[in-house]
Amino acid sequence: PLPFWCTTFPRVVRRTLCRRLRREVLWNGNVEPPLRTLFTHRENVIRWSVSTRHKYRALLLSPGAFDTGTTPIVRLRSQSEVDRWLAGPLTSAARGRAGF
Structure with missing residues (x-):
């Protein structure tokens, strides 16, 4: 896993902001929700990346994972x-x- 705060997190934020500002269609006509959802929805992709970073790191680094x-x-x-x-x-x- 790459360093979260200096690599992964900035990428998630940058991609999310760019998709929202450009109103890019993601799948089935979906677009990124308004940026205020960062503060109002637990499932916002930026919040999700922060809240699950330890879970997936531990999973990837566990003995015998792969x-x-x-x-x-x-x-x-x-x-x-x-x-x-x-x-x-x-x-x-x-x-x-x-x-x-």
């Missing part, structure tokens, strides 16, 4: 680590080369 025995688990802790990992073997594989 222990399939065959699937390697890669733990990336920053956006720069994500970028480097994506630019590595995955890029080569996507281009059809054997980069492993």
